[in-house]
Amino acid sequence: MKKTILAFSRITPAMADRLREHYEVIIPSPALGNLNTQFEKALPEAHGLIGAGRKLGSKQLCTAERLEVVSSVSVGYDNYDLGYLTERGIMLTNTPDVLTESTADLAFSLILGSARRIAELDAWTKAGNWTRTLEAAQFGCDVFGKTLGIVGLGNIGSAVARRGRLGFGMNILYSGNTPKPELEHALDARFVPLDELLANADFVCLVVPLNANTRHLIGERELQLMKPSAILVNVSRGPVVDEQALIAALEQGRIRGAGLDVYEREPLSASPLFSLPNALTLPHIGSATDETRLAMADRAVENMIAALEGHRPRDLVNPEVWRPDGNHG
Ligand code: 8YV
Numbered sequence: 356m357k358k359t360i361l362a363f364s365r366i367t368p369a370m371a372d373r374l375r376e377h378y379e380v381i382i383p384s385p386a387l388g389n390l391n392t393q394f395e396k397a398l399p400e401a402h403g404l405i406g407a408g409r410k411l412g413s414k415q416l417c418t419a420e421r422l423e424v425v426s427s428v429s430v431g432y433d434n435y436d437l438g439y440l441t442e443r444g445i446m447l448t449n450t451p452d453v454l455t456e457s458t459a460d461l462a463f464s465l466i467l468g469s470a471r472r473i474a475e476l477d478a479w480t481k482a483g484n485w486t487r488t489l490e491a492a493q494f495g496c497d498v499f500g501k502t503l504g505i506v507g508l509g510n511i512g513s514a515v516a517r518r519g520r521l522g523f524g525m526n527i528l529y530s531g532n533t534p535k536p537e538l539e540h541a542l543d544a545r546f547v548p549l550d551e552l553l554a555n556a557d558f559v560c561l562v563v564p565l566n567a568n569t570r571h572l573i574g575e576r577e578l579q580l581m582k583p584s585a586i587l588v589n590v591s592r593g594p595v596v597d598e599q600a601l602i603a604a605l606e607q608g609r610i611r612g613a614g615l616d617v618y619e620r621e622p623l624s625a626s627p628l629f630s631l632p633n634a635l636t637l638p639h640i641g642s643a644t645d646e647t648r649l650a651m652a653d654r655a656v657e658n659m660i661a662a663l664e665g666h667r668p669r670d671l672v673n674p675e676v677w678r679p680d681g682n683h684g
Contacts, residue, residue: 364406412436424662448658453650459514465614504556507563565592
C-alpha cells in the first residue's frame with residue numbers, strides 16, 4: 356500500500372506531481388471547506404507532512420500515529436517542537452543552503468532601501484510631489500565604507516558579510532557563539548561581543564535562528580546601545596526583536612530606521628510600524644524568488660522521498676532519530 360503525504364501549507368503543483376509518483380498526496384483545499392478540519396482529519400493517515408509556516412508540536416500531532424517525517428520547506432525550524440518530534444522518532448528535515456544568497460540579497464535590499472529611503476521616496480515621486488527640490492531632511496545616508504554589524508555569522512550572515520565587504524567596502528563586525536577565523540581572514544571581519552557591535556555598527560543585521568537564547572535578543576537596552584544614526588535590519592525571525600521596544604525607538608528617533616522582513620506576529624496587520632516612515636516593512640520574502648522557491652521545493656521533496664524510502668535524508672535536523680534499518684514510525 357502506498358504511503359500518504361499530507362501538505363500542511365500550499366505546495367506547488369510540481370511538488371505534488373512528483374510526490375504522487377510514489378505516494379498518496381492529500382492537499383487541503385479551500386474549495387473543500389475548512390483547511391484545519393481537512394488537515395486534522397487526514398493526520399492519522401499521514402506518513403509524511405510537507406509544508407511551511409505552521410506550528411507543529413504535541414498538541415497538533417498527537418493523532419499522527421503513522422508519522423515518520425516532517426519535511427519543512429524552510430531553513431528555520433522554530434515552528435516545530437523538535438524535542439517532541441525527536442522523542443517520537445519522527446524525522447525533521449529543512450532546506451538549508453539553497454536560500455542563502457537570496458536571503459542575503461534581501462538583507463542588502465533592506466540595508467540599501469532603508470539607507471536611501473527607497474520606498475518613501477518612491478511613494479513621494481508617484482504622489483506627484485517632484486515639482487520642487489528634494490529637501491535635505493529627505494536625504495538618506497551612505498552605505499559604502501560604513502560599519503556593518505552582523506548578529507549570527509552562519510551561512511546567511513556570511514553571505515551578507517561578503518556583500519558588505521567585497522561590494523560596499525564595509526568594515527565587518529560580527530557576534531555569535533563562535534568566531535569564524537576563515538571569514539576574519541577573507542573579509543577582515545572582527546568577532547566582538549554583541550554590546551560592542553551594537554555600539555559601533557552603522558547597520559545592525561540580524562541573522563540568527565530563533566530559540567530560547569535569541570528571543571528578544573534585541574530589546575530596549577540593546578536599542579539604546581545603538582547609534583542614533585544606525586539602522587536595524589531583521590531577516591531572521593520577528594521575535595528576535597522586542598517589537599514594542601523597536602516601535603518606541605523608531606517613534607522617538609532613537610535609531611535612524613529599521614528594515615524588516617519578519618515580525619513577532621505574521622502576517623503583520625494594523626501595526627504602528629505602518630505609519631512610521633523610518634520603518635521599511637516587507638512581507639517575509641527572504642526566500643521568495645522564483646529560483647529559490649523552486650530549489651527549496653525540490654530539496655523538500657527529495658528529503659521526503661529519502662526519508663520514506665529508508666535513506667538518510669540530506670537535511671536531517673535531528674540525526675539522533677535516524678535508524679539505518681528504515682524502521683521509522
Ligand atoms: C521561508 C524562511 O520561505 O526558510 C525560512 O526559514 O523564513 C522563509 O524563507 C518560509 O518559511 C516559507 O517557506
